[in-house]
Amino acid sequence: MTEQTAIPEGYWKDAKGNLTHDSLMKPIDKARDELVKELIAKGTALNQQLAAFKQAAFADIAAFIQLSAEQYEAVVGGKKGNITLYSYDGRYKVQRSISETITFDERLQAAKALIDECLKDWTASASAELKAIVNGAFDTDKQGNISTGRVLGLRRLDIKDERWLRAMTAIGEAIQVIGSKAYVRLYERIGDSDQYKPIPLDLAAVSL
Template identity: 60%
Template structure:
């Protein structure tokens, strides 16, 4: 009998615990409700095992890739420290590609507000038509998503625009100083070449994409 351990106390034989934590005699539970319960527990048990296997695969993949990077570096008599940096590995025939990607989580501190104020001052004073498009770019860069978060890539992209206005230059320095790295996320992505083309398609480990 598939009975979930939903409480710290042992469940008496012939009973099940309902969603409110009450002991319900199995004889009073409809067969369809019992079947639903058993199916849910069976699928959850399988899902937990798959989750464990994926976690183990991820740990092994990162470990194996890091070991290989070090092995390759040793051929040149150097030691590569840390796990930072993106790495691509190709099979000998080029059919398979493994990518290790490490992306920083970036936020901005209060100095971004100073940068925004300086940029706004620039936009108010600039009358040059050639710079009118910059206003649209700036407005888009500081537009937040539904959660109220800024798109860090769009804000950082403002630094690619070169203007000799001291306020703009100071604003770009403020943006650079406002960057705070709060952590990082690591990914392993696996690809297979599509036929004889130069394109690769991902081997998905996401259940929604299988």
Template identity: 60%
Template sequence: MKTTQHTDKVIPEGYWVDPKGRLVPESTIKDIDKERDQLVKEIVGLAVALNTQLTQFKARSFADIQAFIDLSGEKYGTNVGGAKGNVTLYSYDGRFKIQRAMQDRIAFDERLQAAKQLIDACLMDWTEGARPEVHAIISQAFSTDKEGEINPARVLALRRYEFNDPRWTSAMNAISDALQVIGSKSYIRVYERVGDTDQYKPIPLDISAA
């Protein structure tokens, strides 16, 4: 009896398990299927190892950058950047730069619906005088993606517009109050300068961009 690498089931010698969990005699499995299985598992093994290395790289990089920021801050008796600040570090010759970026994930609570109702009321009254572009911008701001989610950036962009209508002001206040930070993502981005220019190109850490 033996246990395969990717299952907790005890599998009899000379058998493989198919996608439905059924035991299949190894002698009935085609050579091409065995070779495909071997190739997939080899690549998956490499991918798992790389994923582990990237996870360790990110953790170490964040820790080292924060330690450097703390050290720099100590020299001036201040807190530079902080644990959540975005920071860019350059090599001495300017050839490389590293960015530590923190991005909050935001969403809106139920008060966004109140803002939408106020805005709809404004649009109803402004139909005669408002430019079509205004209607298009506002309608697009509340459109949803395939997952039914609203793009927060489009909604927040509405606050740039100033209209002399108390309902619009109330709607913008409702949007601000509805805004909630639901989490954050952290990134490490590494760049190399392009020749002697002031432009930098990213060193891809994403397999799809490599």
């Protein structure tokens, strides 16, 4: 880690590291510098407040779930699980959601081989739509990634072929969770309707 070189008193350093004496600085450049640093300071403080709110919100929701479970002498383990909590009057709701990022290990190739065997034997009887669904599930995007949603969608097809069932087992065992993201979302009901609008917590979505 390199230490930042001290700037001599009465000088300003630009983005290239060049020094300019204060007397040579344009007022507009000074004003711009002051504005940017002021907004950064406020934004950093707001970011820290949001981080603290998120941490507290998850802790409070987890504590409430445990409190509710204790009413029935039940023990709730782990932090996973999506849940929606409503205010008593139904005006507000809070959602906690956990989104997992999954991928597949080498067992997906075994599943694909079994599926290919099935398609080869079904050539005469399988519909073109089924073939397109199955083959499309293993298409990759520009980054070479396979759509986990399309692959997992194959498990919903009602096919009884023994090789197909073994392929679906291989897909299930090939799933690897490589990360997860946790969200807290706040909503307010729109008038007397059953629709809710989000209370945005990011700058881009906040109305002016």
